[in-house]
Amino acid sequence: MRLPTGVLTFLFTDIEGSTRMVQRLGSAFDVVLERHNEIMRQAIADGDGIALKTEGDSFFAVFDSPLGCLRAMVEGQRSLIGAGWQEGGQVLVRMGAHTGEARLGGDDYVGVEVNRAARLSSLAHGGQIIVSHTTRDLVDSNLPADVDLRDLGDHRLKDFDEPERVFQVVTTDLPTDFPPLRSANVKTNLPTLGSEFVGREAEVTRVADLVANNRLVTLTGVGGSGKTRLAVHVAGTLVQRFAGGVFFVGLDAIDDPVGFDQLVAEAIEGPAGTSVDETLQQMGPVLLILDNFEHLLGAAPRVSELLHAAPELSVLVTSQALLRLRGEQALPVPALGLPADSTVEAVSESDSGALFIRRLWSTDPSFELTVANAPAIRDIVRRLDGLPLAIELAAARTRLFGLDGLRAELAERLASLGGGFADAPERHRTLAAAIDWSYQLLESDEQQVLRRASVFTDGFSPVAAEQVCGAGALNSLAGLLDKSLITSNIEGGNARFDLLETIKAFGLDQLEQLGELDDTKQHHADYFTSLAIESRDPIRSRSSYAAIERLSIERANLASALRWAAGHDPDSGLHAIGALGRFYEVTGGLNEGRELGEALVAAGGSPSARIDGLLGLAHVVYWLVDYNRAEQLYGEAVALAEQLHDPARLGDAAIGLAYTYLWQERRSEATPLMVRAREAYEEAGDDKGVRLVMTALATAAWHEGDVPTATQIFAEVHELVRSAGDVAEEISMELALGASLIIFGLVDEATSNMLHSLRLISGAGDDSRTTMCLGYLSLGVVRLDPEAGVKLGGAADAIAERQGGSFDLSMLGLGRVAELAADALDPRTIEHLADQGSKLELAEAVAFAFEWAREASLESQPVDIPRVMEIALAHQRQ
Numbered sequence: 001m002r003l004p005t006g007v008l009t010f011l012f013t014d015i016e017g018s019t020r021m022v023q024r025l026g027s028a029f030d031v032v033l034e035r036h037n038e039i040m041r042q043a044i045a046d047g048d049g050i051a052l053k054t055e056g057d058s059f060f061a062v063f064d065s066p067l068g069c070l071r072a073m074v075e076g077q078r079s080l081i082g083a084g085w086q087e088g089g090q091v092l093v094r095m096g097a098h099t100g101e102a103r104l105g106g107d108d109y110v111g112v113e114v115n116r117a118a119r120l121s122s123l124a125h126g127g128q129i130i131v132s133h134t135t136r137d138l139v140d141s142n143l144p145a146d147v148d149l150r151d152l153g154d155h156r157l158k159d160f161d162e163p164e165r166v167f168q169v170v171t172t173d174l175p176t177d178f179p180p181l182r183s184a185n186v187k188t189n190l191p192t193l194g195s196e197f198v199g200r201e202a203e204v205t206r207v208a209d210l211v212a213n214n215r216l217v218t219l220t221g222v223g224g225s226g227k228t229r230l231a232v233h234v235a236g237t238l239v240q241r242f243a244g245g246v247f248f249v250g251l252d253a254i255d256d257p258v259g260f261d262q263l264v265a266e267a268i269e270g271p272a273g274t275s276v277d278e279t280l281q282q283m284g285p286v287l288l289i290l291d292n293f294e295h296l297l298g299a300a301p302r303v304s305e306l307l308h309a310a311p312e313l314s315v316l317v318t319s320q321a322l323l324r325l326r327g328e329q330a331l332p333v334p335a336l337g338l339p340a341d342s343t344v345e346a347v348s349e350s351d352s353g354a355l356f357i358r359r360l361w362s363t364d365p366s367f368e369l370t371v372a373n374a375p376a377i378r379d380i381v382r383r384l385d386g387l388p389l390a391i392e393l394a395a396a397r398t399r400l401f402g403l404d405g406l407r408a409e410l411a412e413r414l415a416s417l418g419g420g421f422a423d424a425p426e427r428h429r430t431l432a433a434a435i436d437w438s439y440q441l442l443e444s445d446e447q448q449v450l451r452r453a454s455v456f457t458d459g460f461s462p463v464a465a466e467q468v469c470g471a472g473a474l475n476s477l478a479g480l481l482d483k484s485l486i487t488s489n490i491e492g493g494n495a496r497f498d499l500l501e502t503i504k505a506f507g508l509d510q511l512e513q514l515g516e517l518d519d520t521k522q523h524h525a526d527y528f529t530s531l532a533i534e535s536r537d538p539i540r541s542r543s544s545y546a547a548i549e550r551l552s553i554e555r556a557n558l559a560s561a562l563r564w565a566a567g568h569d570p571d572s573g574l575h576a577i578g579a580l581g582r583f584y585e586v587t588g589g590l591n592e593g594r595e596l597g598e599a600l601v602a603a604g605g606s607p608s609a610r611i612d613g614l615l616g617l618a619h620v621v622y623w624l625v626d627y628n629r630a631e632q633l634y635g636e637a638v639a640l641a642e643q644l645h646d647p648a649r650l651g652d653a654a655i656g657l658a659y660t661y662l663w664q665e666r667r668s669e670a671t672p673l674m675v676r677a678r679e680a681y682e683e684a685g686d687d688k689g690v691r692l693v694m695t696a697l698a699t700a701a702w703h704e705g706d707v708p709t710a711t712q713i714f715a716e717v718h719e720l721v722r723s724a725g726d727v728a729e730e731i732s733m734e735l736a737l738g739a740s741l742i743i744f745g746l747v748d749e750a751t752s753n754m755l756h757s758l759r760l761i762s763g764a765g766d767d768s769r770t771t772m773c774l775g776y777l778s779l780g781v782v783r784l785d786p787e788a789g790v791k792l793g794g795a796a797d798a799i800a801e802r803q804g805g806s807f808d809l810s811m812l813g814l815g816r817v818a819e820l821a822a823d824a825l826d827p828r829t830i831e832h833l834a835d836q837g838s839k840l841e842l843a844e845a846v847a848f849a850f851e852w853a854r855e856a857s858l859e860s861q862p863v864d865i866p867r868v869m870e871i872a873l874a875h876q877r878q
Contacts, residue, residue, distance in 0.1 A: 043079060070135075096129075146171050148171075151167055199354055245287075249267045260296065264306075289316045387500065451520070452523075459497060529569075561573075571606055571609035577617060585623045614653075638657060658677060755853050767803065
């Protein structure tokens with residue numbers, strides 16, 4: 001028989017007092033037991049259940065439907081009562097059911113949910129039917145007309161740390177009055193969590209350790225982060241450590257510290273006329289959970305007084321802000337762990353994915369996680385930042401939208417999530433209400449900074465905060481950090497702030513409601529377009545990599561600012577994209593740069609701004625090998641630069657257009673442009689521009705087959721760029737010289753030189769030139785080791801394509817990797833090796849190249865310029 005899986009309802013039953021009955025009846029008990037077994041088997045079958053075990057007088061059965069299990073229990077009790085037990089009097093059977101995820105162990109079910117059902121059943125009395133809160137939630141809305149559920153409160157199950165809410169099944173024709181359940185009498189008022197506590201194993205251990213070693217522990221976190229559930233769950237595990245009791249004090253019912261003592265007194269059931277201080281002192285070891293302290297911070301000194309008065313008192317606080325008391329041990333409650341990828345394993349094993357699935361089961365017990373739906377759940381929980389409240393609300397909305405619909409809905413309207421549990425606090429009925437609760441507790445300046453900070457994308461620096469959020473923003477940020485509404489981390493020794501997406505969506509909504517959105521986005525665009533414009537010269541200088549690293553950190557903010565500028569401030573955006581062309585080239589962001597640049601160029605702009613935008617976009621599409629579009633843009637830029645009498649930009653436009661013609665083998669059109677560019681650069685005093693023209697002349701000579709002359713020019717430029725300290729240009733020249741050595745037949749030396757180039761560039765953050773270096777290197781390696789060369793070439797091609805560009809080095813006369821390997825390898829092997837290489841990321845490909853060199857005993861060596869010049873002259877004389 002194939003056992004069902006998924007979410008099942010587990011039923012345990014046994015006869016009360018069966019041992020005494022055996023002793024009294026002797027062999028006659030066999031008849032009683034057989035009749036009992038027949039009744040139970042029939043009831044289980046009628047409920048569409050499967051009876052798995054019959055041990056003595058006990059049954060263990062499973063049901064796909066919790067209603068089917070309920071029907072089996074009620075009908076079983078009715079049949080037992082009506083059986084006419086003449087042999088030994090009435091047979092009283094206790095029954096308990098719990099619904100949870102099934103885990104198969106061979107031909108049986110195992111795991112915590114089965115154990116929970118068994119422990120639950122043991123609480124009942126003969127003739128009594130009880131169910132867990134999980135089962136109750138699933139059947140409550142579909143109960144038969146003659147069946148009701150009576151809340152019996154929280155009860156502790158053996159070997160389970162957290163209390164279980166238990167319900168009794170009540171019908172008009174079955175006994176309803178029973179003694180109290182057989183649970184341990186624990187002195188606690190801990191509330192039921194209402195649903196299963198999921199995940200957070202590390203946090204549970206950490207909080208328990210802190211409480212064991214500190215008398216005041218404060219769990220901090222934004223509203224909805226799960227502070228209360230974590231505190232209650234941990235407190236449940238600590239009940240046995242506090243002989244005086246574990247007590248929960250919910251502070252959201254009062255707004256004035258004056259009422260604090262009264263709430264504590266009610267929780268601990270202190271005697272009338274005795275102060276809370278005295279009562280706690282007399283109770284011995286006590287743990288107080290003070291929940292939702294952030295709006296009652298004025299009562300913080302009173303907590304200190306209680307700790308001083310009662311030496312055996314420990315306090316666990318949940319709050320969005322610290323109490324700022326001596327001895328306070330703070331622990332931020334993080335969001336739930338997110339899935340690493342979209343696989344079923346990653347989603348189900350992550351805390352956020354597991355929570356979403358379990359809450360989904362409460363509305364759809366038949367749901368199964370599959371390869372098809374796992375990606376949607378991953379996207380949903382990531383969009384919700386792993387925030388528990390948001391995940392629970394989203395799961396409740398799945399019946400309305402479906403998983404794919406919910407994913408799309410959250411992409412549009414995140415903070416509107418609602419439809420939570422009716423018994424949740426008002427502030428937790430919707431996501432917006434939870435965040436608004438926190439927002440209303442802020443000072444007005446903190447509210448303003450929180451709103452304005454919502455326009456940032458992927459974090460922001462302290463400097464950006466001051467510029468976009470206003471003077472004095474840093475003081476407000478400190479307060480927001482204390483209140484858990486923003487996060488901070490240190491990157492490269494510098495502080496960086498961020499908001500959860502849920503908070504950000506709320507902040508943007510507030511900006512729009514208050515009419516502040518456009519102004520704030522303009523401030524954001526002003527700052528980041530200025531940052532880009534100020535980086536124009538550093539990107540082109542010896543400090544280029546520091547500038548590129550700084551811009552890379554702000555990449556998302558730059559894109560957001562440029563998109564805004566396209567519709568509201570084209571001039572600033574055009575100047576900015578003009579400065580960012582090389583940035584998008586070296587960081588593998590060519591497609592993004594093109595999208596942003598095209599939108600800005602289409603927006604128009606003044607002539608002086610437009611020429612910058614044309615040059616920036618042309619640079620990007622040139623590296624995307626879209627020479628037709630590059631020709632259009634550079635051509636318009638040449639005409640505009642002449643109109644504006646701007647020699648520097650004329651040089652840039654002319655040399656860009658010349659290169660575009662060169663790679664299309666239109667050398668006759670390229671040559672006059674190179675002359676024009678050199679004249680313009682010399683007029684502007686731009687040495688770097690002059691070197692660009694020299695490089696173009698060398699490239700033209702190469703294309704004409706005059707490799708020796710090209711090599712001499714490359715060597716001359718190499719010396720100039722080395723003196724200028726321009727690492728990027730130096731690498732380009734070394735690659736060109738390496739290509740010359742391959743042409744001259746010095747493959748070992750060329751490969752060694754290109755390994756040196758790779759070592760320099762791969763550590764400098766220039767992804768584009770690192771990829772190009774791998775491509776050049778593969779043409780040397782394939783001549784020495786065909787298999788390694790093909791794999792490296794496959795990696796270079798695939799990485800270039802992922803970066804948005806491509807290059808074909810065969811036009812340099814070096815050949816193609818696959819063609820060069822054809823004599824040594826068959827086509828299938830070449831295809832297989834190239835495919836292997838295509839799967840490598842950039843860092844992996846670089847590591848592969850260096851590992852190959854180590855195994856081949858080939859050391860990296862810088863280019864020997866005098867030797868290269870000598871070889872070039874020798875070939876020229878030939």
